[in-house]
Amino acid sequence: MGRGVQPERPVPVTPDEIGEMAEAVNRLSEGMRRTRVFSQEVGEGNFSADYEPLSEDDALGHALVKMRESLASNEVESERKVRMRTTEVEEQKSRIEQLYGDLMDSINYAKRIQEAILPSGVDRAQVFQDSMVFYRPRDVVSGDFYWFHSVGRVRMFAAIDCTGHGVPGAFMSLIGYNVLERVTKVFTEPDKVLGQLNRHAGDILRPRGARVQQDRMRGVVSPIDLASMGIGVQVEQDIQMTGLQDGMDLAVVSIDREQMSLQYSGANCPLYIVRRRELIELKPDKWAIGSFEPDTFQYSIQNLGLEPGDVVFAATDGFVDQFGGPAGKKFMRHRFRELLVEVAPLPMVEMEQTFAEVFDQWRNTEEQVDDVLVIAVRV
Numbered sequence: 001m002g003r004g005v006q007p008e009r010p011v012p013v014t015p016d017e018i019g020e021m022a023e024a025v026n027r028l029s030e031g032m033r034r035t036r037v038f039s040q041e042v043g044e045g046n047f048s049a050d051y052e053p054l055s056e057d058d059a060l061g062h063a064l065v066k067m068r069e070s071l072a073s074n075e076v077e078s079e080r081k082v083r084m085r086t087t088e089v090e091e092q093k094s095r096i097e098q099l100y101g102d103l104m105d106s107i108n109y110a111k112r113i114q115e116a117i118l119p120s121g122v123d124r125a126q127v128f129q130d131s132m133v134f135y136r137p138r139d140v141v142s143g144d145f146y147w148f149h150s151v152g153r154v155r156m157f158a159a160i161d162c163t164g165h166g167v168p169g170a171f172m173s174l175i176g177y178n179v180l181e182r183v184t185k186v187f188t189e190p191d192k193v194l195g196q197l198n199r200h201a202g203d204i205l206r207p208r209g210a211r212v213q214q215d216r217m218r219g220v221v222s223p224i225d226l227a228s229m230g231i232g233v234q235v236e237q238d239i240q241m242t243g244l245q246d247g248m249d250l251a252v253v254s255i256d257r258e259q260m261s262l263q264y265s266g267a268n269c270p271l272y273i274v275r276r277r278e279l280i281e282l283k284p285d286k287w288a289i290g291s292f293e294p295d296t297f298q299y300s301i302q303n304l305g306l307e308p309g310d311v312v313f314a315a316t317d318g319f320v321d322q323f324g325g326p327a328g329k330k331f332m333r334h335r336f337r338e339l340l341v342e343v344a345p346l347p348m349v350e351m352e353q354t355f356a357e358v359f360d361q362w363r364n365t366e367e368q369v370d371d372v373l374v375i376a377v378r379v
Helices: 017-043 059-117 121-127 166-183 190-205 210-218 223-228 235-242 333-343 348-363
Strands: 131-136 144-151 154-162 248-256 261-267 271-275 278-282 302-305 311-315 372-378
Touching (some): 121 131, 121 144, 131 348, 144 166, 144 372, 154 166, 154 372, 166 190, 190 248, 348 372
Antiparallel strands (some): 131 372, 154 248, 248 261, 261 302, 271 311
16 A cells, blocks of 8 residues: 555454554545545546545545536637637638629629630631630639631631639739730731730739839830840849839731731730641740830731641640650640640641540649640631
């Protein structure tokens, strides 16, 4: 007992002074047993366990009873706080679910609005009888969009990649669509379309008067000046220079079917023509829409004679930048060019299916990194 070991059986009691000592030891042993059992019950959370101190002078027994009452009180308080926090969490969860539902309803409605501006198969057929669009938004709504337009005998189409994806990209796509519709009422030459698009996009995206104040504080160096100094400047550097952080990359194509001629201008989006299983690539200018001040740079225009059976491709960078394959790397442009040559002879329905199959097989389990858009027009 001095080492804290409970005797397994009582000490024998004899009718003498030793027996009286043995009886006292047995009472002490029983008291220690009751104290141990009580402590275990309280430790396991049974705060209704019964216990009586050995006497009024049993300081340990009274301390144990007080501990039981304190622990029971703490347990009640803890349960009350847990219930309060559970209620708060449930209320927050309900609020979040409501907000998420409202957000998804808004995004789905935005999707319907965005789909309304995209030309349907019937609309595209009125511009080009034989065309294909492989369109795969990364999110519900997209920063990429396609555009088809007729002006007299001139037939136009464009593949546009707006800054970002999801909701921000979708807002940019609405701006881009409205500006394209407005600009092409006057201009059909692709280089002029891009120039006017840059001007109008800057007017919409930047507060009035900000350009003048910025020019005074920083000074603006035009792309032409930089090129004359032999300095290579990336689009991101130009965006920092002008303070514009929103814009778009696109390829604009104008086709005269009577003269069998093509005009193209591009902002970071190349154009591909497959002719008799040979690929012709037209390079874009390396300036995004919204990345420079109006009248400081002029987009170039490229002319190309067409032949019957030519297939013209325009695409944003979502396909070539998609990670996947055996090594988890990007699809890359050289592989994309080979794919264009391969699919060019196919009917447009089969071509779209092939693009989808190749993209899905390459992506496999990887997440889609960007919106994807590929347009094909057969002359």
